[in-house]
Amino acid sequence: MEERQYDLIFILRPDTPEPDIDKVIATIEHAATEKGAKIEKTEKWGRKRMAYRVARLREGFYVYMVIRSSHGEVVKELERRLKVADPVIKYLTVRLDEELKRQEKLKKHRERRAARRPRKTAPAAGTPSAPAGGSEHAAATS
């Protein structure tokens, strides 16, 4: 089975002490690697104001991870662990591989089309999708 990529975001209570936060992260990471998944990225976004109240709180500590796996059941297990973890108040897993594939395809199409047409101006404009930072929209997993 080809490898899938997931975005996992979870939110912890803002008053959780730092070591507990790390403990939760470690639990998730272990659970994932046990099932043969690879953690590509773990980011702590820190305290953020939430758009609405969750568990009667207005702020939360956001953690973001990117996970790759060829087993779909990994997600179920991770979510199960997140559900039982006390400090976690919200989580969301998003499957991204199809999306990224589509993005690649679109990018290639665009590059091919730009290269095919001989342009009067410099053809360097034909690769705008290069992750040249500034474009706010083209970032997939930033």
Place this chain on the structure above:
Amino acid sequence: MAEEHAPQNPAPVAAASAPSAPSAPPAGAPSGPGGPPRFGGPRPQGSRPPGGPKRGKRNFVRKKKVCRFCVDKADFIDYKRAEILAPFIQERGKILPRRMTGTCARHQRWLTVAIKRAQNIALLPFAAEL
């Protein structure tokens, strides 16, 4: 007054309110075409005099807005970036229609998905508080 309505369908436009016309001509309405009764208010295309604006903000034609994402050639609308998505929802949390934002159909679909994900993760509100 019964013979007013009998010969044709009662027009939803307010033209039928004039009882003085003996044989009910449909073309009495000053606003809109004298054609078959239309439902709803002015359509997004073209500027009709707002004789019966549906509801909502401005109903005149907006200048030709281009799709912001098309301009940037976006392949992916990231749900994690609330700052990009925020201009596309109302203060109340509702998603703005394409005709307000000028987004193209494809990007509007992606945008909706992204907004809903962001709402689920509390990066965007579902509904504004009072």
